[in-house]
Amino acid sequence: MLSKLMGHSEEIAALILFGIGFTNLLLNRNMMKKIIGFSMMDSAIYLFLASYGYIDGRVAPIIEDASAPLEVSAYVNPLPAGLVLTGIVVSVSVTAIMLALTLRLYKRYHTLDIDAIAILAREADPE
C-alpha cells in the first residue's frame, strides 16, 4: 500500500491540492481566498496532467541537433506540456478577471465577504 502511495506521490499531491482549492473556491467566504483557491485548483490540474507526461530517464522534447536527433524513445510525451501551456494562460486570464471583479465589489460594498455582499446587494441595490 505504502509503495503504491509513494509511486503515485505526484498525482496524490496534485489531487490533495485540487481538493483544497476546490473547497476554498466553493465555500470560503472571502473573495481573495476564493481566488487563491481557484488558482490552486487549476494549478493542481496542470500538475496532474504534467505528471502523466513525465517518464523516468527521458528528456524534454527539444531537439538539440537537427542532423542527429536522439531516437524517439529518448523524449517524453510532448502533448501534456502543450496542453498545460494552453491551460495556464486561461487560468491567468480568469484570475485577472476575478481580481478586477473583487476590486469593484470592494469599492462598492467595502467588504470582501461574499455573504455580506449578497445581503448588501439585495438591500442597497434593487434590480
Place this chain on the structure above:
Amino acid sequence: MARIDWRRWIEEGGDALDRDMRTFQAITEAPEERDPFELPHPRERLTYARFHRWSHSKGERILKVIYFSLSVLICLGLSALLISTALDLPQFGADAELIDNDISTFYVEEGLRHTGAMNIITGIILDFRGFDTLGESHVLFVAACTVLMLLRLPGGDDPESQLARRRAEAFDRHFEPRGDVILANCVRVLAPLLIVFGAYILLNGHLSPGGGFSGGTVLGAGLILYLCAFGFARTGRFFNFKVFRAVTSGALAFYALSKGYVFITGANGIENGLGPGVYGRILSGGLLMPLSVAVGLVVGCTMYALYALFRKGDL
C-alpha cells in the same frame, strides 16, 4: 504631521503635487486614510449597521461552524475519492503505455520534419494544435477587454469623470511614489535587459525552450518594471492606450489571418508555400516565428495593461 488634503489634490490635479514636494513627503508618511468619496451613502449606512449587527449574532456564528465543517468534509471527501481512483492509474514516471501512443511518437518523430521546430512543444501549440492556441490568445484578449470594462476610468470631459481621473492620479502618487533612486537606477539597467531577453525568447521559441507566452511575460515584466520606476507620464510617451489597442488588435488579427490561411489551405489540400526551411535557423519553421512574436506581443501588452488597470484604472 500634515493631514492629507485629498480634496485639494483632487481639485488641483496631480501636477500641483509635483511642484509641492513637501506635501508629497507628508503624504507618504501620513497614516493611511479612508477615501472620503467612497464612504457609503447615508441611505446605505442603515444597511451596513444592520449587517454589522448580523455579523456578531448567533446565527452568524452557527453559519461559520457550518461552513467550516462542510469545508473539511468536502475537502477530505473529494481528495480521498480522487486519490483512491488515481491509485488505479499508471504510476508516476513509469512507461505510460496508455498515453505514449502513435500520436506522441508522431510528434517527436515527424514534428521537426513537418513544422521545422526544434522545440517540439512549440511545434505542437503553434502548428499541430494551433486552433487551441488561437482560442487561448482570444481568452487573453477577452480577459483584457473584461478588465477594461470593469476598471477603466471614464475618459469624458464631464466633471465627474475628470474627478475620477484626478482621484486615481492622486492615489497612484500616494501609494506608488516616484523618485526612488535605487529603483530607478536598477531599472535603467534591468528594463532594457528584460526587453531584449523577452525578444530573444520570442524569436527563438521554435529553437529552444520558450516561445510566445514565456517571452511575452518577460516583455510585460520589463514594461511593468519601467512603469514602477518612472510612472505613468513617462511610460505613456511610448506606451499608451492607443498603442495597446493597435498592437493587440494587430497581432491578434495577424494571428487569426495566418491561422485561417493555414487551416483553409490545409483542409482543402492546397499547397500553402510555407516549408519548414533549414532546421535550426532563426528564419525557419514557416510561420512559427512570426506567430510566436504575435502571441508574445499580445501577452506582453495584456500583462502590462492588466497591471496598469489594476494600479490606476488607465494605461
Place this chain on the structure above:
Amino acid sequence: MKFWQNLPFLLIWTPMLLSGVTAALKPRWALRMALFVPLAGTLGSAALLLECLRAGGSFLYPLGEFGAPMGNELRAGPAEALLALTFCAILFLSVLGGYQRIVAQIEERRRGLYCVMVLLLQAGLMAQVFTNDVFTAYVFIEIMTIAAGALVLARNRGRALFGATRYMIMNLLGSGLFLLGIAVLYCLTGELLMEDIHDKLVSLRTAGSYARPITLSVALVTVGLAVKSALYPFHTWLPDAYASATPSSSAMLSSLVSKAYIFLYIKFVLRVWGLGLFRETHMQAVLLVFSFLGILLGSIDAVLEKRLRRMIAYSSVAQIGYIYLGVALGTRVGVAAALFHTIAHALAKALLFISGDRLIGASDGESGFHELRGAGYRAPLSGAAFTVGACSIVGIPLLGGFASKLYLTRACLAMSAANAAVAVIVLAVSTALNATYFLTTVITIYQKPEREYGARLSHPPLSTAALAAFALLILALGVIARPAMDVIARGVDLLI
C-alpha cells in the same frame, strides 16, 4: 473538399477575427458589427444545413494539413448545423430585440467592448457546436464563460456585479471539474479526439481494466457541465445573473450559453462515452433524479417568485431539467427529444426575457406583478409576444413547446413501466405548475391597471420586428415539428 465544407471553420473563425476589429471601432459601428456578424452567421449556418441535408451525411474538417489525430478537427452534420442556425439566429434577434436597452443601460465607453463580447460568445458557441476535440471544447468553454460573465457585468450596477461574481464562481468550479475530467480521460486513453477516446474506452471496458477512473471521469465531466448549465442543485447562480443583466444578455445566457454546454454534454454522451458506458456508470440514473428534482422544484420556485424577471429565470431551471431528462433517458429518441426541446426552449426563453423587460419598461420599470397589470395594453406587441412565448413554454398546441413536450413524453414512455409512470406524473405536475405561473402572468398583464403609468420607452421598429420574428419562429417550429424532428433524429443517428 467542397467549398461549403469550409463553413463550420468560417463560422468560428470570422467572429474571432472581427472581434479584434470591433474593439477598435466606435460604439455605434461596433453595435452594427454585433448585429451584422450574427446575421452573417445565421445565413452561413442556414447554407450549411441545406448542404448537409442535400449531401445526407456528416463530414470531418481537419484543421491544418496534418489532420486529425495530430491536429484539431471539426465535425458537422445536420444536428450541428441546425443548432448553429438556432444559436446564430437567436443571438442576432436578441441583440436586435434588446437594442434600445443596450443603448440605455450600458455606458457608451463599455458598449464597444460589449459588442466584442457578443462576437466572442458567437465564436465560442460555434466552437462548442462543431468541435470534435475535447481540449478545444475546454478552451472555448472558457471564452464563453468569460464573455458571458462580461455580458452580465457590462451593466454597471452593484447588483449586476454581484450576479456576475456568483456566475463566475460557479462556472469556474464547473470548468475545473470538467478540465480534471478530460485530464483523467486523456491519462486513460492518450487521445483527445472524441471518437478515438471512444474506441480506446471500448477496448478498456472489454478488457475490464480501469473501471473506477473511467467512472470518475464520466462523473467529473457530468458534474462540471451540469454546474455550468445550471441543472437543479447547482442552479443558485442563475437567478442573480439573469435578473440583473441587460435583457439581451439574459436572453443570450439563458437560451444560448447553457444550451451550448448541454449540446456539448450530448456530444460527450453519444460520441465520447457512448450510450452503453453512460448507462453502465449509473450517471444516467443520477441525472434522471436530478432532472426530476429540477423540473419540480424549479417550477415551484418560479410559482413562489414575485418578480417577473426572476420568475422567468427560475422557469429556466425547470426547462433545463426537461432537457436533461431527455438526455438521461439514454436512448436516441430521448436525446433527439432533448435537442428539440433545447431549440424550442431557447427560442421561447429569449423572447420572454426581451418582451418581459419591455413590459416592465412600460410599467415605470417596476417588475412586481401587481405593477404589471395592464402592461399588455400599454405595450400591445410586447404583450402579444410574451403571450406566445409563455404559451409555448406551457405547451399550448401549434407552438414549439407543445411538440417538444409531446416528443419528450413519448420518449419517456419507452422506459420501464414504473419509471415511465413517474416521468409522466412529473411532466404533468410541472406542466400544471408552468401553466399556473405563466398563464397567471399573461392574465395579469391584460388586467385593468390600478394606476396611471408614465410614458414608456420607444423602441426602434426593427427591434420590435425582432419580437415578431421570434414569435413566428416559435409558431413555425410548432407547425413543422415533424420535419424538424426528422432532421434532428437523423443528426443524432449520425452523431453516434
